[in-house]
Amino acid sequence: MSMQEISYWNREIETISSEALRKLQLKRLKETVNTALKTPFYNARLKKAGINSADDIKRLEDIHKIPFTTKDDLRECYPNGLLSVDLNDVVRIHTSSGTTGTPTVIYHTKEDIDNWTELVARCIIATGSGKSDVFQNMMGYGMFTGGLGLHYGAERVGMTVIPIGGGNTVRQIQLMKDFKTTVLHITPSYLLHIHSKLAEGEISVKDLSLKKAYLGAEPYSENTRKKAEELFKIDAYNSYGLSEMNGPGVAFECIHKCGMHVWEDAYILEIIDPKTAEPLSEEKEGEIVFTTLMRKATPLLRYRSRDLAFIYKGGCKCKRTHRRISRITGRTDDMLIINGVNVYPSQIEQVIMRVPEVGTNYQIYLEKEGTLDKLIVKVEIYSKLFTGELKELDALRERIKEQLRASIIINPVVELHEPGSLPVFEGKAKRVVDTRTKL
Ligand code: AMP
Ligand code: ZN
Numbered sequence: 001m002s003m004q005e006i007s008y009w010n011r012e013i014e015t016i017s018s019e020a021l022r023k024l025q026l027k028r029l030k031e032t033v034n035t036a037l038k039t040p041f042y043n044a045r046l047k048k049a050g051i052n053s054a055d056d057i058k059r060l061e062d063i064h065k066i067p068f069t070t071k072d073d074l075r076e077c078y079p080n081g082l083l084s085v086d087l088n089d090v091v092r093i094h095t096s097s098g099t100t101g102t103p104t105v106i107y108h109t110k111e112d113i114d115n116w117t118e119l120v121a122r123c124i125i126a127t128g129s130g131k132s133d134v135f136q137n138m139m140g141y142g143m144f145t146g147g148l149g150l151h152y153g154a155e156r157v158g159m160t161v162i163p164i165g166g167g168n169t170v171r172q173i174q175l176m177k178d179f180k181t182t183v184l185h186i187t188p189s190y191l192l193h194i195h196s197k198l199a200e201g202e203i204s205v206k207d208l209s210l211k212k213a214y215l216g217a218e219p220y221s222e223n224t225r226k227k228a229e230e231l232f233k234i235d236a237y238n239s240y241g242l243s244e245m246n247g248p249g250v251a252f253e254c255i256h257k258c259g260m261h262v263w264e265d266a267y268i269l270e271i272i273d274p275k276t277a278e279p280l281s282e283e284k285e286g287e288i289v290f291t292t293l294m295r296k297a298t299p300l301l302r303y304r305s306r307d308l309a310f311i312y313k314g315g316c317k318c319k320r321t322h323r324r325i326s327r328i329t330g331r332t333d334d335m336l337i338i339n340g341v342n343v344y345p346s347q348i349e350q351v352i353m354r355v356p357e358v359g360t361n362y363q364i365y366l367e368k369e370g371t372l373d374k375l376i377v378k379v380e381i382y383s384k385l386f387t388g389e390l391k392e393l394d395a396l397r398e399r400i401k402e403q404l405r406a407s408i409i410i411n412p413v414v415e416l417h418e419p420g421s422l423p424v425f426e427g428k429a430k431r432v433v434d435t436r437t438k439l
Helices: 019-036 040-050 060-065 071-076 110-124 146-155 169-178 187-199 224-231 346-354 383-387 390-408
Strands: 090-095 105-108 134-136 160-162 183-186 212-216 236-243 247-254 260-262 267-272 286-292 303-309 336-338 341-343 358-371 372-381 413-417 430-435
Touching: 019 040, 019 060, 019 286, 019 303, 060 267, 060 303, 090 110, 090 372, 105 110, 110 146, 110 247, 134 146, 134 169, 146 160, 146 236, 146 247, 169 187, 183 187, 187 212, 187 224, 187 358, 212 247, 224 346, 236 341, 247 267, 336 358, 346 358, 346 372, 346 390, 372 390, 383 390, 390 413
Parallel strands: 134 160, 134 183, 183 212, 212 236, 358 430, 372 413
Antiparallel strands: 090 105, 236 247, 247 260, 267 286, 286 303, 336 341, 358 372
C-alpha cells in the first residue's frame, strides 16, 4: 500500500454517505427522465413503458421500469433523435470511434463539458497527480473522446499539458525527455510499443522523469499493467470510459489500484446478466449498464455498454464511497468461438504477457483450415533471442503453446516474430484478425 497522503478534488462528493448518494441519485434520475422526455426517441420509448413524467419514478428501484437503451438505438437516432436541448445550446459533438456502421452521437452543452471536466479532475487527483505534474496526452484528439476529455480535466487540475495526441513516437520520446513529462495518458499497446522504440534510440527510460501512466481505451490484462510498470518504472492506473458516457472519467483507479471507482453521482451503475438482462449482485460478472445523471444535451437511460466487469464488495482504503468495478474482462460482442470453444482475446493476452521472453506486441489470427478453425497467435519476442539457438526458440514456442492450451482449451499455432515486425497501432490496437467467413 502506498504511504501517499490521500487527496481529493471534491472531498464532499467523493466521500458522500451511501444514503445521501442514493438520495442525490434519485433526484437526478428524475431530472434526467424529464430531460429525456424532451427527445423524440425517449418520449416515445418512455411513454410506451408507462413513464409519462418524472413523477412515475418514486424510488431508485423504479429505474427497472425504464427500458434499456442499446447501441443500435443510438445508431437509429442518428443524427439528432437523442438531442434534448436547442442546438444553440450545444457547444460540442462527439461520435463513437467505431469504424463500421453509423456512428453514435453525443451532444454536450457548456454545463455538460464542465461536469465532465470535474469528473476527470477527480480521477487525476485520485491517482496522486497534481499541479506540479507535466502531462503528455498521447490519446487521439478530435472526435475520439480520449484526447479532449483528459485534456480539460488536466488543465483544470493545473497540470502542464502537452496535447500531442497519438503517433509520432520519436517526437513523443523527445518531448518526454525535454519537458520532463511525469504523467502519460496512453493506450497500453502504444505504451509498450514506445518501450521497444526506446530500445532502438539513444534516449533510455533513465533519461525520462515518468512517474505514472493512465492506461485505457482498450482491454488489457493485469500482466500487461505489471509489464508496463516494470519496463518504465512507473505506476500505471486503469482508466475506463466510453463516448456514450462522455468518454474518459467514468471510472478510474485511485492510488490503491484495486478496481476503478465509478462516479455514482454522475452515473447509475448496474451490472446485468447479458443473456437474461436480470440484475446481478456485487462480485458477479456481467454487462455494465449506465444511466447518465447529469447530462443535459444527450441523456441516456440504462445504456447497455456491452462491457463485462463486476462490482467489488466493500469500501476502498481511500475512503471514496463510489463503488469500484473490476478491469473490463471482455465485451459481450468480442467473444471468439473457435471450434466451438468460447475464447476472449483477453484470456490469450493474459497468458502470453506473463511469458518473460515475450515482447510488447502480439496478434491473434483466425483462419479456416478445411472445416476447422485455426488459431494462430503471433507474438513478438526480444531480439536477442533470435541470435540464440534454434532449439531454444522451438522450446519457447512449445512453452507458450502449452500454456495457451491449458488456459483456453484449444490448440493454437504459435509464431515467434522479431520486434517491430507485427502491425503497430497508435490508437486502439486491432489485436484480432479474423479471416474466417461467417455464415
Ligand atoms: P469509445 O466509445 O470509442 O471511447 O470506446 C469505449 C470502449 O472502449 C469501452 O466500451 C470499452 O470497451 C473500451 N475501453 C475503454 N477503456 C477501457 C479500459 N480501461 N479497459 C478496457 N476497455 C476499455
Ligand atoms: Zn479508492
